[in-house]
Amino acid sequence: MKADGKKLIWKEYQKEIADDHYFYARSCIRQNFFPGSEKAFTRIMKDELGKDLCDNQHHTSCTGIGYHTDVVPFETTMTVIARQFSLMTEAGYSNYIASCITSFGLYTEIIETWKHFPETLEKTRDFLYKATGREFTVPNNLAHASDIIYKFRNEIAAKAKYRLVDKNTGSPLKVVEHIGCHYSKMFPHKGVGGAEYPYVLTGMIESWGGEVVDYPERRHCCGFGFRQYAIQANRGFSIACSRKKFDSMEPYEPDMIITNCPGCPMFLDRWQYALSEMEGRTYGKDKQGIPVFTYEEVAGMLLGYDPWQLGLQVHQVPAEPLLDKIGIEYDPEAKFKGPNGEDMGKPAAPSYLKFYQE
Amino acid sequence: MSKHVAVVGAGIAGIEAASILNAMGHSITLIEKNEILGGHINHWHQLFPNRRQGRDLLEKLYEKMDDSIQVQYGKEITSIKPFSGKFIVTAADGWVTNADAVLMATGFDLFDAHKKEEYGYGIYDHVITSADLEEIFIQGEGLNPRLGKDPQRIGFIHCVGSRDEKAGNIYCSKVCCITAVKQAIEIKELYPSVEVYCFYMDLRMFGRHYEELYQEAQEKHNIQFIRGRLSEASENKQGGVVVKVEDTLLGKPLKLTLDLLVLMSGMVAPVAVTNMRDKLGLAKVDDGFLKPVDPHTQANLSELPGFFMAGTATGPKTITDTLTDARSAALEIDRFLKEII
CATH class of the missing domain: 3.50.50.60 (FAD/NAD(P)-binding domain)
Structure with a gap:
């Protein structure tokens, strides 16, 4: 592998990312899957980086999953997204951040559609006005939230309490990066680093002290392809995709997986449990699995945020072995306690995958 | 008095056309951007379909080259301008020559x-x-x-x-x-x-x-x-x-x-040649190669009298087709030079 070859490609795919005053649109599903991630993002933006971020409670789903499963027509999707943009306009912002990869891909697709077919923009303005009386401007700058963390990765590294380094050996941790398909596979120039060798997470990993693992199935979908997962009869394809990736990355003995999509960490994490129950097969050392994180969780961990406030207790693959390896402090007793110290109860243990620290 | 032809590119098309035009009695300057003749064939081990050595083909072409052909090495042509019935051909290092006719035998680049x-x-x-x-x-x-x-x-x-x-x-x-x-x-x-x-x-x-x-x-x-x-x-x-x-x-x-x-x-068409084509206002093909006036009957002629093309400058060709095309271009140039006398 020639690192310089990738650097040449990365130079070709750099995008403009606004440096302040953002309108933030959350994901429909991330707060259920990884409940601390978006909170960690807003905390990092405001408390660590001192940025102006509008976290607006009135926005809705972008309709992405419905659109990609052919339930929602494109005109409806454009109008719903126009409404999100009208909220941004009303709040006095012009830099839009999407928390979700599918939303980011869909916003990009729609803005490109409007650019190439201006009549669709006029039609959408008309639909939105008739339905809601609202008007909007198209964002000056559209970014995915991982673009923002990428942009400020060195500032985060400077404030971090920990690094992606084995505290005992001083060696960089081996990190698998997994990019959501809708980040740059549809519009390579809209993603940092392009579609084939995306740099957005790699840049964070390098800045934070880790070493990226490039394995043969790096580009493969995590298994959250909507037609695989949303259609029950196809779910075998979903778990097969995840398994293909685990089998491919396993020889590299990765310490962790970092993702930037709502679905990828969900499936790469939860399917490890499902695979272990179906086949008795576990990945990673000592049947502990390969822990999977969102980039906000990783940033938060390194900045010294409490792992349980980051929501790491809801991961199926336990995060503790990795926390121990880095030397991150945490209270094992607090893992299943609520915000006021109340006992939430331990979930049932899987048959094969280790879930508790024993 | 013999007429002067500038042959741009000393790959196999340029060498073949230069040899033939020289044998016809014209004064030839063969201009090559590299320090050696032969172009891509220098880097080809064996040729299809008979598996002969690339080097062997070049030797055959060199044998036909007369010493009276002036060869200019290391000259990357940056400009060709028509002026008073002639062409002013200028290289990146400032070298200049005037020619009655120009043959673009500029070949191809490998796709990156x-x-x-x-x-x-x-x-x-x-x-x-x-x-x-x-x-x-x-x-x-x-x-x-x-x-x-x-x-x-x-x-x-x-x-x-x-x-x-x-x-x-x-x-x-x-x-x-x-x-x-x-x-x-x-x-x-x-x-x-x-x-x-x-x-x-x-x-x-x-x-x-x-x-x-x-x-x-x-x-x-x-x-x-x-x-x-x-x-x-x-x-x-x-x-x-x-x-x-x-x-x-x-x-x-x-x-x-x-x-x-x-x-x-x-x-692929060399970018410098495509740019030169556009500066001269010659007909364009989207793929960047030079476009002949007529692909069948005037495959070596441009709309600019005295400005000719041969070999892969007009699009991908085999060695056999390139050499045939070069000989065809030499005949067209000879006819043109006789007409202007």
């Missing part, structure tokens, strides 16, 4: 395989181009120094940068199919036990004896031809190249690990 990012050229250690493989053959040390072992499985990808709208080139580069067949046979001769796979869209064996070579590749050397395009390449822990291809005849996806992946890079 880095542009097919998903194939991993320049990133994965064991992904090379067909041109790289010819250099390896010329060095004569086989693949072991590169691979550290005898290869067990090698793949060739046809049409890299050719017939590819995404790469901006919809044309066929003509020589890659048969080059892949020839290179696959050379590999099998070096390493008889190696498995060789050629992944193709269509096999275009249009030339004399090409089909025979293709047949020999299958029957004698057991080279596997699989119809399907490469979707992506990646590298495994051992440095092998993992490829994903669809076998479109069987209708099944394939995934296999290779010791070496060879990309059959096609031909």
